Amino acid sequence: MREEKLGRLNTTDIKIDDLYYLHYKYYHRDLFDAFEKYALGNLLDIGCGNKPYENKLQHKISKYIGVDIIQSSDNKVDYLCPANKIPLENSLFETVISTQTIEHVEDHQGLVNEAYRLLKPNGIFIVSGPMYWPLHEEPYDFFRFTKHGFKYILEKAGFEIVEIKSNGGKWSVAGQAFLHALLPSVYNIKGLKGIFLRKSFQLFGGIKGVNTFFQKIDDEINDNSNTMNYVVVAKKTQ
Known part of the structure; x- marks a missing residue:
């Protein structure tokens, strides 16, 4: 049975720090x-x-x-x-x-x-x-x-x-797939590995940084x- 009142997209204003921006x-x-x-x-x-x-x-x-x-x-x-x-x-x-x-x-x-x-x-x-x-x-x-x-x-x-x-193109796919793989699992990894991954993600600029980086490559390389x-x-x- 399909779920009634399932949440659906209701805006077209998708910001660059959104997980699905790409x-x-x-x-x-x-x-x-x-x-x-x-x-x-x-x-x-x-x-x-x-x-x-x-x-x-x-x-x-x-x-x-x-x-x-x-x-x-x-x-x-x-x-x-x-x-x-x-x-x-x-x-x-x-x-x-x-x-x-x-x-x-x-x-x-x-x-x-x-x-x-x-x-x-x-x-x-x-x-x-x-x-x-x-x-x-x-x-x-x-x-x-x-x-x-x-x-x-x-x-x-x-x-x-x-x-x-x-x-x-393929670079926007790579960026979106990277975010799908990383989030939210990166916050569930314990120990030094988890700390390193979370710090690296923050240094890269978080979701906004990933989106900006892969958008730029995708716009420059048409594939x-x-x-x-x-x-x-x-x-x-x-």
């Missing part, structure tokens, strides 16, 4: 760019949670409907339903989004098929999901996607790919052979 810096950059370029009209959010991007979209769209499998911590979900069985009529929306949800859906192809069904002809689907991330919301964490995997499942549903963006996440824009051509 993820959100590049993910939000590409996601918000897609919103600005493509979002319009009536919008459906599959896996909406607390609708953290509603304010970013208000000036672009006319209506915002959110569906999710459980009610969010801020009671933002309009329809409670599975992502592959949404109780709405065909061709209602100009835009469908689904952000960081698809990895939690057992029938991920069903989610994509529903997005296609619910879009009007020439409608836009903006979907995002991780390639790197630790297990979370277990046991409802099923998949990780490469850009080729996203292309396959979207084209299988009938979509035409507009763009696929890697959200950060997306390993990435944290993808934002994909696809079009319903019929």
